[in-house]
Each structure stands twice: as C-alpha cells, then as structure tokens.
Amino acid sequence: MLDNLNPPQRAAVTLEPHRHALVLAGAGSGKTRVLTTRMAWLLRSGQATPQSLLAVTFTNKAAREMLTRMSAMLPINARGMWIGTFHGLCNRMLRAHHRDAGLPATFQILDVADQLAAIKRLMKAANIDDEKYPPRQVQSYINSAKEEGLRAAAMQANDAFHRRLAEIYAMYEAQCQREGVVDFAELLLRSYELLQGNAPVREHYQRRFRHILVDEFQDTNTLQYRWLRMLAGGGAAVFAVGDDDQSIYAFRGANVGNMADFERDFEHPEVIRLEQNYRSHGHILDAANALIAHNDGRMGKNLWTDRGEGEQVRVVESLSDQAEAQWVVSEIQSLIAEGRARREIALLYRSNAQSRVLEHTLFSAGIPYKVYGGLRFFERQEIKHALAYLRLMENPHDDTAFIRVVNFPARGIGARTLENLTDAAQAGGTSLYGAVGRVAGKGGANLAQFVALIDRMRFETQNLPLTEVVAHVTAESGLSAHYKAEKEGAERLENLDELVNAAAAFDGETVMPEDGADALLALAAFLSHAALEAGDNQAADGQDAVQLMTIHAAKGLEFEAVFVTGLEEGLFPHENSVLEQAGLEEERRLMYVAITRARERLYLSFAQTRMLHGQTRYPMRSRFLDELPAQTLKWVTPKVSRVDAASYDRASAWRDSAWPERARPAPVSQGYAGASASQGVEVGGRHFRIGQTVSHARFGEGVILALQGSGPQAQAQIRFASAGTKTLALGVAKLETA
Numbered sequence: 001m002l003d004n005l006n007p008p009q010r011a012a013v014t015l016e017p018h019r020h021a022l023v024l025a026g027a028g029s030g031k032t033r034v035l036t037t038r039m040a041w042l043l044r045s046g047q048a049t050p051q052s053l054l055a056v057t058f059t060n061k062a063a064r065e066m067l068t069r070m071s072a073m074l075p076i077n078a079r080g081m082w083i084g085t086f087h088g089l090c091n092r093m094l095r096a097h098h099r100d101a102g103l104p105a106t107f108q109i110l111d112v113a114d115q116l117a118a119i120k121r122l123m124k125a126a127n128i129d130d131e132k133y134p135p136r137q138v139q140s141y142i143n144s145a146k147e148e149g150l151r152a153a154a155m156q157a158n159d160a161f162h163r164r165l166a167e168i169y170a171m172y173e174a175q176c177q178r179e180g181v182v183d184f185a186e187l188l189l190r191s192y193e194l195l196q197g198n199a200p201v202r203e204h205y206q207r208r209f210r211h212i213l214v215d216e217f218q219d220t221n222t223l224q225y226r227w228l229r230m231l232a233g234g235g236a237a238v239f240a241v242g243d244d245d246q247s248i249y250a251f252r253g254a255n256v257g258n259m260a261d262f263e264r265d266f267e268h269p270e271v272i273r274l275e276q277n278y279r280s281h282g283h284i285l286d287a288a289n290a291l292i293a294h295n296d297g298r299m300g301k302n303l304w305t306d307r308g309e310g311e312q313v314r315v316v317e318s319l320s321d322q323a324e325a326q327w328v329v330s331e332i333q334s335l336i337a338e339g340r341a342r343r344e345i346a347l348l349y350r351s352n353a354q355s356r357v358l359e360h361t362l363f364s365a366g367i368p369y370k371v372y373g374g375l376r377f378f379e380r381q382e383i384k385h386a387l388a389y390l391r392l393m394e395n396p397h398d399d400t401a402f403i404r405v406v407n408f409p410a411r412g413i414g415a416r417t418l419e420n421l422t423d424a425a426q427a428g429g430t431s432l433y434g435a436v437g438r439v440a441g442k443g444g445a446n447l448a449q450f451v452a453l454i455d456r457m458r459f460e461t462q463n464l465p466l467t468e469v470v471a472h473v474t475a476e477s478g479l480s481a482h483y484k485a486e487k488e489g490a491e492r493l494e495n496l497d498e499l500v501n502a503a504a505a506f507d508g509e510t511v512m513p514e515d516g517a518d519a520l521l522a523l524a525a526f527l528s529h530a531a532l533e534a535g536d537n538q539a540a541d542g543q544d545a546v547q548l549m550t551i552h553a554a555k556g557l558e559f560e561a562v563f564v565t566g567l568e569e570g571l572f573p574h575e576n577s578v579l580e581q582a583g584l585e586e587e588r589r590l591m592y593v594a595i596t597r598a599r600e601r602l603y604l605s606f607a608q609t610r611m612l613h614g615q616t617r618y619p620m621r622s623r624f625l626d627e628l629p630a631q632t633l634k635w636v637t638p639k640v641s642r643v644d645a646a647s648y649d650r651a652s653a654w655r656d657s658a659w660p661e662r663a664r665p666a667p668v669s670q671g672y673a674g675a676s677a678s679q680g681v682e683v684g685g686r687h688f689r690i691g692q693t694v695s696h697a698r699f700g701e702g703v704i705l706a707l708q709g710s711g712p713q714a715q716a717q718i719r720f721a722s723a724g725t726k727t728l729a730l731g732v733a734k735l736e737t738a
C-alpha cells in the first residue's frame with residue numbers, strides 16, 4: 001500500500017492517527033491518492049474502524065471513485081461508511097434525525113430550478129414586483145445568507161430594499177417549512193443547527209467520528225468549515241488536502257481563507273507539501289505553471305515532473321464554433337484510431353451552453369459521449385414530471401410538485417382556476433392540495449379529479465417495491481401516453497423507462513434511513529437521491545464514451561487527452577469576471593484546473609465567430625493563450641476530412657470545414673483574432689463584410705459569418721435567424737443590405 005508513494009506522501013499517509021494535517025499541494029501531486037491511502041492505512045493497521053471515518057469529497061463521482069480505490073486496497077464493506085459530498089452527508093444525517101431537525105420523515109429536496117420556481121410562486125402570491133426584486137437575485141441572496149449560516153431573522157438591513165429582501169427570505173423559510181422541503185443550502189444549515197442545538201446528537205457524532213478527511217479543502221465555504229469544526233469538536237483528527245490555485249467556487253461562497261484558518265483553528269497541524277506531479281507531461285505542466293504565475297497572493301508551490309517533456313500543447317483557431325466542433329471531432333476520431341479509450345478523452349468548456357454544438361457534432365459522427373452536469377437525466381422535463389407525481393404521492397402538500405403536474409398532461413385546469421386555488425390556499429393558510437375543495441365550477445371538479453388520481457395512485461402502490469411504484473405512476477399519471485402521442489416523444493419515453501431502471505439500481509444498493517424503511521421512506525430516499533445525484537445515471541452504464549463537462553465539474557479528474565474549447569475573451573475569461581482582479585484570477589485558476597486535467601495531450605481552441613445565447617459573437621482570443629510560454633505551444637491548422645459528410649445533417653456546418661483554411665493564426669503577441677474579418681468584398685455594387693446584417697427573400701434576416709472569394713465568385717456563409725446557416729453565392733443570391 002505504501003510502496004507506491006514518494007517520501008512526503010508516505011509521511012502524510014502514516015502521520016500519527018491523532019494528528020491534524022493540512023496537505024497543501026498543486027494539481028496532480030497525489031493529494032487524493034494520499035487521502036484515500038490514509039483511510040486504507042488507518043483501517044488496515046487497526047487504528048480506525050469504518051464507522052469512525054468520515055470523508056468529504058466534492059462530487060458524487062469522486063466519492064464513488066474513492067470507495068472503489070479503497071475497496072481495491074483492502075476488503076471492507078464500505079456501504080455503511082460516511083463517504084460523500086457535504087450535501088449527501090447532511091442529507092443522511094437529517095434523514096436519521098428528521099424529528100430533531102424539525103422536518104417530516106419524507107422531506108424533499110428542492111434543486112436549483114425547483115427553488116427558483118418556489119421563489120417565483122411565493123413572490124407572485126405576495127404581489128412582489130419581480131422587476132425590482134428579480135427572482136434569481138432573491139435566490140442568490142437567500143443562498144448566500146444560508147452559506148454564511150444566517151437565517152432570515154438575522155439579516156442586517158439598512159434600507160427598504162434590503163428589508164424587503166429579508167422579508168421575502170422569511171416568507172420563503174415559512175413556505176419551505178410548511179411544504180416539508182429543503183433546498184441545497186438548507187441541507188447544510190439545518191444539519192449544522194441540529195449539531196449546534198442538540199447536545200445528544202452532537203455528542204453522538206463527535207464520539208463516533210475520530211477521523212475526518214476532506215478533499216478539495218480550498219473550496220469549502222464558511223458554513224461547511226464550521227460544520228467540520230463542530231463535528232471534530234470531540235477530538236477527531238482532521239486531515240485536509242487542497243490547492244489554493246484550484247479554488248474555483250468563490251462565486252458560490254467558497255472561502256480559500258479556510259486554509260489559513262486551519263492552522264489557527266486546529267492545534268499543531270502537520271503541514272505537508274507535495275511537489276512532484278505524476279499526472280502531466282512536461283510541456284503541459286510548464287504551461288500550467290506559467291499561467292498561474294500571473295496570479296498574485298498565492299501560497300506558492302513548485303511543481304515538477306520526471307515524465308519528460310512530452311508533446312507540445314496544440315492550439316487551434318477555427319472559423320466558427322461549428323468548425324471548431326468539427327475539428328475537435330475529427331481529432332477525437334484520430335485519437336480513437338490511435339487506440340485511445342474514449343473515456344480517456346475529455347471535452348471541457350467554460351459554459352454549459354457550449355456543449356450543444358459539440359454534442360450535435362459528436363452525435364452526427366456516431367461517437368458515444370456522456371455529458372456530466374448541464375441538463376442531466378434527473379433535470380429533464382419528463383423525469384421531473386414523473387418525480388413530481390411521486391413527490392405528491394408521498395407528500396401532497398408539496399406545492400412545487402403540485403403546480404408542475406396539476407395540468408400535465410392537460411386536464412382542463414387553466415390559469416384562472418389555479419389563481420382561484422392559490423387565493424383559497426392563501427386565505428385558508430393551507431397547501432394547494434388542502435384548498436382544492438374550495439374551488440367551485442368546472443375547474444374545481446377537474447382539480448378534485450386530479451387529487452383523486454394522486455390519492456388513488458398512493459393507495460394502489462402501497463405495498464409495492466419501488467420499481468413497481470415508479471412504473472405504475474408513469475403509466476397511471478398519463479405521462480407515458482402523453483409522450484407516446486407526441487411526435488418527438490420517443491426519447492422522453494425512453495427516459496421514463498430509464499427512471500424505472502434507476503429505481504431498480506437504487507433499490508439494490510442504497511443504505512436506508514436508519515429508522516426503518518417502509519415504502520414511503522424508500523420513495524423519499526429515492527427522490528432525494530434523484531435530487532442529489534443528478535447526472536450519475538449517465539456515468540453508471542459503463543459504456544466507453546467521450547467525456548463532456550464544464551471545467552468546474554472536471555475538478556479532481558484526469559484524462560489522457562483533454563480539449564479546452566472556446567478560449568475567447570468574454571467566454572473564458574467570462575465576461576462577468578474581467579472587470580475585477582479577483583474575478584479574473586478565479587478564471588485563471590479555472591484555466592489552471594483545465595490544463596492540469598491532461599496527462600499526455602492537451603488541445604486549446606478558439607473560434608472567430610460563435611453563436612451563444614441566440615447571438616453571433618466575434619470574440620478576441622483569450623488572453624490566457626498569450627500567457628502561455630511559446631515553446632510549450634504548437635499552432636496547428638485544422639483540416640477536416642474524416643467526419644463523414646453524408647452523416648452530418650447540417651450541410652452548412654459541413655461547408656464550414658470545406659472552407660479553405662485561413663493562413664496560420666496570428667503570432668501570439670498580436671491581440672486580435674481574425675484580423676481579416678473586417679476586409680469585406682464588393683459584389684454587384686454592394687459591399688459585404690463579416691458581421692453585417694443582410695436579408696434574403698426566402699430566408700429572412702441573417703448575419704454574415706464568413707466571406708470567401710471575390711467578385712462574381714464571392715460566397716458568404718450567413719446565419720439566418722429562422723432558416724439556419726447557409727452558404728450563398730453573392731452574385732446570385734440577391735441579398736439586401738441594411
């Protein structure tokens with residue numbers, strides 16, 4: 001177990017069991033390996049029992065990986081062990097002590113979208129102006145407060161605006177409590193308050209957990225840190241590993257200052273530094289080190305590798321986002337042809353919205369891929385509908401679920417009826433479900449039928465196993481029939497079937513709440529699993545697939561080959577961040593995380609034009625490219641030949657790739673990408689240039705993305721608002737210019 005470690009790693013693993021430790025080290029230096037091996041070492045040497053360990057990681061994927069790695073090192077039953085994310089562990093604690101925490105046994109978790117819907121509903125009912133108080137802003141106000149451990153009653157307000165915000169927060173708290181639901185931030189706060197306010201519960205866990213291990217410590221927020229300190233209050237040894245250069249969640253309240261506080265709050269911690277990187281080849285590591293050196297105020301680290309220089313980082317400029325995707329896909333095809341596993345190839349991007357073009361191109365080329373994050377399985381419309389029915393069966397007072405499906409599939413319940421229902425609920429101080437009897441007329445009758453459907457389904461599934469409950473509900477609710485009748489519903493139907501599979505997998509493997517497990521509790525546990533582990537479904541099926549994710553989601557992971565796309569100003573660094581140094585430095589750390597995911601091959605790419613949020617942009621290439629040492633880079637000219645044109649359903653996108661390549665990109669020192677873009681062409685007395693709006697008799701309005709040739713031969717690639725992208729001969733097409 002210890003043979004595969006270098007001396008400082010070994011020292012960290014075998015530190016005396018009661019000592020606190022802070023391992024501060026750069027990417028790929030073996031922090032996670034050390035943490036996992038320490039757990040195995042503590043268990044193997046008999047210095048800890050599985051019950052006495054608690055380990056926190058950042059994602060469910062990482063938690064699973066840790067379990068797998070540990071079971072490979074020693075034969076233990078890891079099932080009862082407390083290894084998971086902060087949210088997952090808090091959920092587990094609250095389920096076990098729901099009464100002490102003031103929650104119903106079957107409390108449900110609101111994900112981010114549910115929470116926003118709940119806030120909107122509340123504001124509407126209370127007649128609050130959503131222009132003055134944009135619901136998203138209210139949401140982030142509430143979540144930031146909770147992440148600081150602050151309840152509505154404790155909010156400071158010096159003006160009318162903030163007083164009102166605090167009031168909305170208070171109303172939201174009351175609504176959640178009434179409906180028996182908790183949001184993500186609440187999981188943590190509730191669990192913290194439980195430990196703080198309930199001595200027997202606190203002492204129970206303080207006695208139990210003797211070893212607390214934390215991965216990605218740099219991204220813990222204030223409340224998480226306090227939660228850890230509370231749990232460790234009975235003398236547990238805390239083993240924290242982290243890298244200040246990889247702190248990328250400040251926007252969500254992460255506080256890298258926790259690393260400095262650690263030395264103050266935990267007595268005489270052993271501080272261990274690891275400097276050898278085992279992950280990346282030399283050029284990749286040099287690029288990462290040079291980039292992050294542009295940040296100020298770092299704790300400072302020296303990372304080196306003995307893996308050799310390896311290949312240079314390939315940099316590519318494409319004409320458009322579609323051309324970029326084409327090039328990425330053709331390159332992936334070569335990597336696969338060279339014998340690389342698809343799961344060893346990762347496609348990373350700054351914003352979720354970027355994945356669509358990449359997905360489409362991969363799909364068209366027939367390459368299996370998986371998306372982590374983004375619109376994940378449990379976030380898809382049909383799944384959320386099915387879950388809403390299940391939630392209502394389990395807790396009919398869950399208004400968020402009620403609103404979602406009361407008229408889906410359509411059953412003649414209109415906005416008017418719902419307004420009356422909301423008023424009645426408000427007047428009577430009840431949930432919507434509770435107010436159904438008070439709405440008169442045809443709408444009222446339809447509402448009564450809906451409630452009867454829910455009650456009937458609850459009755460019919462009483463003693464059934466979870467899988468049958470789910471199957472019964474997708475059929476009985478009318479959802480299956482609805483999607484069957486829909487022209488494009490096939491995929492949604494498949495997803496509904498997949499939900500039954502998810503329930504089956506869950507039935508078999510999950511630890512039930514500690515106080516017994518009847519059918520409703522099993523359902524509750526499944527629903528919270530659905531809310532917490534969104535996205536896991538795609539990862540589980542074991543198919544070898546290219547991995548797509550945001551850079552945030554890639555933290556802690558590694559791949560043989562990594563593509564980072566969309567290296568453009570405004571996109572990466574993100575436009576919201578560039579005005580402040582702190583924001584820009586966080587983006588740079590994000591870029592550092594992206595680069596350091598790669599073991600052997602790294603590709604960085606950017607495009608001259610990009611469609612984003614329905615608009616065409618003409619960005620400059622990212623400043624981060626200019627911060628990388630020239631000798632680590634190799635500029636390559638894309639050539640797309642492998643993508644099978646016939647299988648590619650957007651002819652226009654394919655034409656992108658057939659477009660003659662521009663000369664090699666401008667040298668690094670030149671700030672602008674696409675300098676030729678402004679030149680333009682003359683055709684039939686009209687002047688056309690890139691970025692210009694034109695209109696076509698049949699296709700309507702569009703924007704010129706690219707120009708080729710001159711005079712009568714000139715062609716333009718134009719993106720039309722409604723007709724998609726077309727390549728037209730300017731001499732023939734009769735375009736109107738604005």
Ligand SMILES: Nc1ncnc2c1ncn2[C@@H]1O[C@H](COP(=O)(O)OP(=O)(O)OP(=O)(O)O)[C@@H](O)[C@H]1O
Binds near residue numbers: 009025031034246
């Ligand atoms: N002593 C070692 N000998 C060989 N390989 C090692 C050694 N230590 C770590 N590795 C390997 O190096 C890679 C990086 O390790 P690990 O993921 O633990 O790094 P990390 O510091 O947690 O990185 P990150 O900061 O990205 O989370 C892994 O593939 C790991 O197995």
Ligand SMILES: [Mg+2]
Binds near residue numbers: 031033215556
């Ligand atoms: Mg790690």
